[in-house]
Amino acid sequence: MADSTCIEAVGPLTELHVADVALVRGERMVQRALNFRVIAGHSIVIGGRNGAGKTSLLRAIAGLLEPRSGSIVLRLSDGRALASGEDRGPFVGWIGHLDAIKPQLTPAEHLEFHLRYHRRKRRIADALTQSGLTELRDVPAQYLSTGQQRRIAFARLILVGRPLWLLDEPLSTLDPHGKNLVRDLITRHCAEGGIVLAASHEPLGTETQVLELT
Numbered sequence: 001m002a003d004s005t006c007i008e009a010v011g012p013l014t015e016l017h018v019a020d021v022a023l024v025r026g027e028r029m030v031q032r033a034l035n036f037r038v039i040a041g042h043s044i045v046i047g048g049r050n051g052a053g054k055t056s057l058l059r060a061i062a063g064l065l066e067p068r069s070g071s072i073v074l075r076l077s078d079g080r081a082l083a084s085g086e087d088r089g090p091f092v093g094w095i096g097h098l099d100a101i102k103p104q105l106t107p108a109e110h111l112e113f114h115l116r117y118h119r120r121k122r123r124i125a126d127a128l129t130q131s132g133l134t135e136l137r138d139v140p141a142q143y144l145s146t147g148q149q150r151r152i153a154f155a156r157l158i159l160v161g162r163p164l165w166l167l168d169e170p171l172s173t174l175d176p177h178g179k180n181l182v183r184d185l186i187t188r189h190c191a192e193g194g195i196v197l198a199a200s201h202e203p204l205g206t207e208t209q210v211l212e213l214t
Contacts, residue, residue: 013091013163014075015039016061016195021070023056030056034070036211040163043186043196045204048213054199055096057213058166061197063089074164093162095170099153103142107133107152110141114156124159131155132181146173154185165189167198180205 021034030053038044046054059065061072063085074082074091082088101110111124128134131151141149150173157165165186171179183205186196190206198204 012076012078013040013193013195014077016164016197017071017073017075018057018061019071019073021057021060021072022068023053023060023065024068025053025056029068031213034213036209038195038197038209040193040195041190042209043190043198043204043206044209044211046197046199046211046213047201052213054213055168058094058168058197058199060085061088061164062092062094062166088164091162091164093157093160093165095150095153095157095166096168097172099149101141101149101152104140106136106138106140107144107155108137110152111155111159114160118160120159120161122159124155127155127159130158130181130185132178147175147178150174151178151181154182158185163194165194165196165198167196167200169200170198171200171202171204 015037017037018034021031022029023031030051034057036044046057048054056065060067066085071083074088076082082091107128108124111127115122115124128137131154133148133151133155136144136148141152170182174182186204187206190196
């Protein structure tokens with residue numbers, strides 16, 4: 001049962017384990033043997049130069065890119081080990097470079113759509129509040145700044161309630177207040193048992209592991 005803040009319980013997730021993963025992009029090997037583990041309640045920042053494979057790694061974990069070799073396993077507290085991208089998908093919340101915002105829809109309309117799409121029965125008010133969009137809930141997205149549109153993406157992430165967050169440059173386009181807000185959301189998600197992986201050139205400002213891709 002969801003709590004009063006509309007964030008779904010994420011307790012069943014125990015860890016993500018990436019073992020000997022090789023990634024290929026455009027027939028070019030970008031990583032040959034990635035190994036790391038992150039347990040529930042923790043986050044990891046993925047750093048590295050442009051082209052090092054940060055986005056490719058997130059896409060592989062999400063099930064959007066098949067690794068050339070190795071394994072990516074999401075473990076649950078009931079003992080299940082989800083090793084295929086298709087099985088991991090329902091546990092993944094994704095924010096990429098594009099926020100998937102329709103300019104004619106308001107923040108409230110975006111969230112109502114995703115409630116219907118994911119067959120959720122929840123209130124959107126708390127997700128709007130947590131993302132700092134309450135006063136903008138009825139303003140078409142075309143009149144919002146790029147940073148405010150990114151907040152819609154985070155409100156959607158909160159509302160859908162996935163335990164594994166994969167974030168590609170989550171702080172881009174945000175002003176200092178927006179960055180602090182996102183850092184607070186990440187901290188809260190981990191405190192509730194979630195896992196966050198973020199490809200970022202900026203520190204998240206939270207207790208994190210760092211994976212530097214070379």
